Amino acid sequence: MKRKQKEAIIGLLLGEATTHKKAKLIADTYAQCPYCVSYISAGCTVIGVFSIPQDHQWWLEWVAKNPEETLGLRCAEVFFTKKVEASSPWSRGEAKASIEKAPCGADCGECFRYKRNVRGVRRLDIMMTANSPTGLYENEK
Numbered sequence: 525m526k527r528k529q530k531e532a533i534i535g536l537l538l539g540e541a542t543t544h545k546k547a548k549l550i551a552d553t554y555a556q557c558p559y560c561v562s563y564i565s566a567g568c569t570v571i572g573v574f575s576i577p578q579d580h581q582w583w584l585e586w587v588a589k590n591p592e593e594t595l596g597l598r599c600a601e602v603f604f605t606k607k608v609e610a611s612s613p614w615s616r617g618e619a620k621a622s623i624e625k626a627p628c629g630a631d632c633g634e635c636f637r638y639k640r641n642v643r644g645v646r647r648l649d650i651m652m653t654a655n656s657p658t659g660l661y662e663n664e665k
Contacts, residue, residue, distance in 0.1 A: 532615045534561075534608055535584040537572040539591055539600035544568055550595055558619035561610040570597065575612035 541547035544567055551565035554572060559580070561573040574584060584602045591600035613619045 531578070532575040532612070533578050533581055534605045534610050535574045535576060535581070536603045536605065537570070537574065537584060537587060537600060538603075539570045539572075539587075539595065539597035541565075541568050541570060541596065542598050546596065550597070554595070557612075558614040559612050561612050568598075573610055575610050575615040577614075 539550075541550055544565075547565035547568050547570050551563045551570050551572070554560060555563040557563075557574070559574045559576045561575050563570070563572040565571075576584070581604070584604075587594045587597075588600050588602040591597035
């Protein structure tokens with residue numbers, strides 16, 4: 525039975541890590557995100573394509589404004605497409621409805637931004653925490 529595609533916005537994240545190793549670690553970690561279409565690294569550059577709920581746009585915008593705080597990037601830019609379509613496990617309905625921790629290791633329920641910006645949405649967002657595999661972000665209280 526074919527699953528119904530969820531309405532989403534498509535975001536493109538282009539960032540630069542401080543080292544090749546860090547770029548690869550970030551790309552490998554976030555490729556597991558249920559909103560991720562594709563996440564790769566080439567040298568110090570990372571490129572992520574996300575299919576996210578409309579009320580999660582703030583998350584990618586936050587990465588662009590605070591790349592080091594959120595993903596450990598030296599710099600980042602985010603672009604939202606209007607013509608290009610892409611699907612993620614979430615938009616295809618393949619992601620689990622609720623999980624304690626995001627695939628990157630973050631506990632989104634503890635993030636003050638998540639609580640403020642995504643009320644009533646199930647815990648599938650990703651935020652870096654001190655407990656995440658890359659250990660780049662500690663939750664603000």
